[in-house]
Amino acid sequence: MTLVDRVLLGPGPSNPYPEATAALGAPLLGHLDPEFLRVLDETCDRLRTVWGTANARTLPLSGTGSIGMEAAFANFVHPGDVVVVAVNGLFGERMVDVASRYGATVVRVDHEWGEPVDTQRVLDAHGSPAIVAAVHAETSTGSRSDIGELAAAVHERDDRALVLADCVTSLGGIEVKIDEWGVDIAYSGTQKCLGVAPGLAPFTVSERAWAARVPKPPTWYLDLGMIGDYVSGGAGGGRTYHHTAPVAMIASLHAALGRILDEGLDAVFARHELAGRRVQDGLEAMGLELFARKGNRLPELTTVNVPDVDSATVRRTLLERYNIEIGGGVGQYASTVWRIGLMGHNARLERAELILAALRQVVYR
Amino acid sequence: MTLVDRVLLGPGPSNPYPEATAALGAPLLGHLDPEFLRVLDETCDRLRTVWGTANARTLPLSGTGSIGMEAAFANFVHPGDVVVVAVNGLFGERMVDVASRYGATVVRVDHEWGEPVDTQRVLDAHGSPAIVAAVHAETSTGSRSDIGELAAAVHERDDRALVLADCVTSLGGIEVKIDEWGVDIAYSGTQKCLGVAPGLAPFTVSERAWAARVPKPPTWYLDLGMIGDYVSGGAGGGRTYHHTAPVAMIASLHAALGRILDEGLDAVFARHELAGRRVQDGLEAMGLELFARKGNRLPELTTVNVPDVDSATVRRTLLERYNIEIGGGVGQYASTVWRIGLMGHNARLERAELILAALRQVVYR
Numbered sequence: 001m002t003l004v005d006r007v008l009l010g011p012g013p014s015n016p017y018p019e020a021t022a023a024l025g026a027p028l029l030g031h032l033d034p035e036f037l038r039v040l041d042e043t044c045d046r047l048r049t050v051w052g053t054a055n056a057r058t059l060p061l062s063g064t065g066s067i068g069m070e071a072a073f074a075n076f077v078h079p080g081d082v083v084v085v086a087v088n089g090l091f092g093e094r095m096v097d098v099a100s101r102y103g104a105t106v107v108r109v110d111h112e113w114g115e116p117v118d119t120q121r122v123l124d125a126h127g128s129p130a131i132v133a134a135v136h137a138e139t140s141t142g143s144r145s146d147i148g149e150l151a152a153a154v155h156e157r158d159d160r161a162l163v164l165a166d167c168v169t170s171l172g173g174i175e176v177k178i179d180e181w182g183v184d185i186a187y188s189g190t191q192k193c194l195g196v197a198p199g200l201a202p203f204t205v206s207e208r209a210w211a212a213r214v215p216k217p218p219t220w221y222l223d224l225g226m227i228g229d230y231v232s233g234g235a236g237g238g239r240t241y242h243h244t245a246p247v248a249m250i251a252s253l254h255a256a257l258g259r260i261l262d263e264g265l266d267a268v269f270a271r272h273e274l275a276g277r278r279v280q281d282g283l284e285a286m287g288l289e290l291f292a293r294k295g296n297r298l299p300e301l302t303t304v305n306v307p308d309v310d311s312a313t314v315r316r317t318l319l320e321r322y323n324i325e326i327g328g329g330v331g332q333y334a335s336t337v338w339r340i341g342l343m344g345h346n347a348r349l350e351r352a353e354l355i356l357a358a359l360r361q362v363v364y365r
Numbered sequence: 366m367t368l369v370d371r372v373l374l375g376p377g378p379s380n381p382y383p384e385a386t387a388a389l390g391a392p393l394l395g396h397l398d399p400e401f402l403r404v405l406d407e408t409c410d411r412l413r414t415v416w417g418t419a420n421a422r423t424l425p426l427s428g429t430g431s432i433g434m435e436a437a438f439a440n441f442v443h444p445g446d447v448v449v450v451a452v453n454g455l456f457g458e459r460m461v462d463v464a465s466r467y468g469a470t471v472v473r474v475d476h477e478w479g480e481p482v483d484t485q486r487v488l489d490a491h492g493s494p495a496i497v498a499a500v501h502a503e504t505s506t507g508s509r510s511d512i513g514e515l516a517a518a519v520h521e522r523d524d525r526a527l528v529l530a531d532c533v534t535s536l537g538g539i540e541v542k543i544d545e546w547g548v549d550i551a552y553s554g555t556q557k558c559l560g561v562a563p564g565l566a567p568f569t570v571s572e573r574a575w576a577a578r579v580p581k582p583p584t585w586y587l588d589l590g591m592i593g594d595y596v597s598g599g600a601g602g603g604r605t606y607h608h609t610a611p612v613a614m615i616a617s618l619h620a621a622l623g624r625i626l627d628e629g630l631d632a633v634f635a636r637h638e639l640a641g642r643r644v645q646d647g648l649e650a651m652g653l654e655l656f657a658r659k660g661n662r663l664p665e666l667t668t669v670n671v672p673d674v675d676s677a678t679v680r681r682t683l684l685e686r687y688n689i690e691i692g693g694g695v696g697q698y699a700s701t702v703w704r705i706g707l708m709g710h711n712a713r714l715e716r717a718e719l720i721l722a723a724l725r726q727v728v729y730r
Binding site (some may be wrong): 010014016072102191319 | 368369371372373377378380386387388390392393394395396398399400427428430431432434435468516536546555556562563564581582583584585586596607608609610611612613614628667684690715
């Protein structure tokens, strides 16, 4: 069987770090094996470093990134709670859907796509929400929002309100400082800047959010109390089996986090910055127009307006001729925006030069 | 870093088929890549063969086995529905919990652990349930129940009642015939007889169950309507992105299913039967007493009463001296029962001889 070898420069998954791929193929361990539990503990420790948190409740959930969003609302929305959601792209939109399913009274604050979240408008939307939710790095638009500013403003007004942040496309690529910012609930995915295959959702919860959680959420699989008894040990100290952990994926995340911390977080962020700026400068030099607002562009995910060509044809040509995947846009921007990700192991200058060169060939020759 | 190489003879995970491990390390594909969608389609086709079904709605869900149980109840329990659950072990017990969370009025039919499900008692428990649920192969006890008999009896009395079966420890190891038996909703896990790492839950739904599903379930991540639009294509025929599929895990399942179908389902079942009977005969020859009732013992998972030794010490010795993992019991049987799995790639005579020899050394020397 011939294996297709793609360069994954879309909005994720990205090509994993080599260490992550090697760990996937290592001998499997049982989910209760002391050797595996050591790997799990170390994975949670490494996640704390990357999240910038001391939260005891920091763990990888057993599903892809979206399961993080589901767990966040399922465990912290009490029916009737007011949840203010900043919507500036698809994932804010999705938060509205998920929060509503768990019985929230959702107050949505719509922004134009490509714009960052406006802290003052979010504050003004409701005087005493239970939860204020926003996306740090909008995967649909390539725009970064200032979660630190938002969290500080929310807590300054009302210290009971919880701040919930989607960090799926930010964790491991740009700075995330859960404790310093005062974020209470956050989740991510492994297939973006963390450089692992999709399949896990890193999750973290502050002590005050933990104390305010729904004691028995409608979901069994994502009941954080029960999961915590396995991952961190229960009240009696011992670990209680909940569900069989995806051991191979956790070993892979463990290896990728080891690689990231060996390189150093600051160096990893600088690498994302360098590669992202190179591709953004190069696209502009080609005469293309970037989509996300200047000053809020994510280095790891660049959005660019499609010039006068057929978007799908260009993407198909990139895939067929060069084995390069880039993403189309989302919703009304499906055929007018391209999304180019330089995430994790792909956040390198050689990837930036490659996509610029390939696009030049396909679009201008 | 030294890698620990275990022989996983517990209740799962088991050591994956070599083809499954190789596929985990293959180059990653994007979840919307035509090459990946071909792999996904073929995986669903192969799952249909293994399930014994023509159900269009047959797919791998993005979580470990328990997410299958969650999806089953979340998508098919309308609040207030009467759900009859046959409880003859931990997983029947869990069904009661999950069904209750989704608003079911649960009628539980308790059996002694180790016994198979008693069709007549389940029928007698309620005259017109919406759903009748039972576990095919109870992972906690090693007991097999006759799901075909149960389904036929339920449908004969009331053709609107749905039959829901947990096949986590049966699929790929013993015969499962969804269509012939008349099962409406069933789920499994990859880490048992399918010979893949944990991380996916194969799922199948009959047309009549599909028509009766909850249109907008409380869970977004497991909303089968939305997932179906990605996996099988929506009403318009096109595929709609839902969540990023765990592509590496799906490639691995695809490879394991290919291996299973190349070997032939009947040959695979015979291999499980041969290895399982050998270990059961060998344990009895050693003077040990099997736990599950004779006539209903699973070949792939053997339960045995712990003789006059400390259960935990024996298990630790097996792990430390021979790198062999076996399972303890569950609940009240935690320290009085061992669970020995010969599943998937481990369903081989050499594994049976190995565990018999090792146990003999540890228990009797």
